[in-house]
Amino acid sequence: MTNAPSAKSPSASTIPADDPGRLLTVADPDGSDVPHVSVAGGTYTILVSGAQTAGRYCLVDMLVPAGGGPPPHRHDFEEMFTLLEGELEFTFRGKSHTVSAGATVNVPANAPHAFKNVSGKTARMLCMCTPAGQDEFFLAVGFPVESRTSPPPKPTPEEMAEKGKLIAALLPKYCTEMVKM
Known part of the structure; x- marks a missing residue:
């Protein structure tokens, strides 16, 4: 008698065929071919x-200035952060956690959270979001900048008001809502 597991391993036929239409992605965060x-x-x-990624996920490199971060919000997708440099305070369901470089934080779908x-x-x-979509939201509501290290623009109050209206209009499309914590 053997101690082999009783569950059968999946056969190769259960794995879909390769999709040659999907290409290898190599991204340089300082490259000119990635949007900032x-x-x-x-x-x-x-x-x-x-x-x-055929909508499976997106990956975003984030530079967050001192004191920066989004307001409390929640959305219907998973979000995972790996802190490379600095220190952030993540607020999750109203409780704060200080996270230092090297740590990874996973925020479950639908949970209220923010970071600073x-x-x-x-x-x-x-930041990895799965499924994808947050990348499209950022591109729609963000102000384009030349490079990863370019200083953020200083929008006028009128430009900020317009972005605020756009964000409010797009939140439902991207299954996101602002919350109080």
């Missing part, structure tokens, strides 16, 4: 878009 946008005072670089840079210097992190 200013969102919530930071600079977000779309490294891998939902269009490149408390390190006193620019923080850098990678």
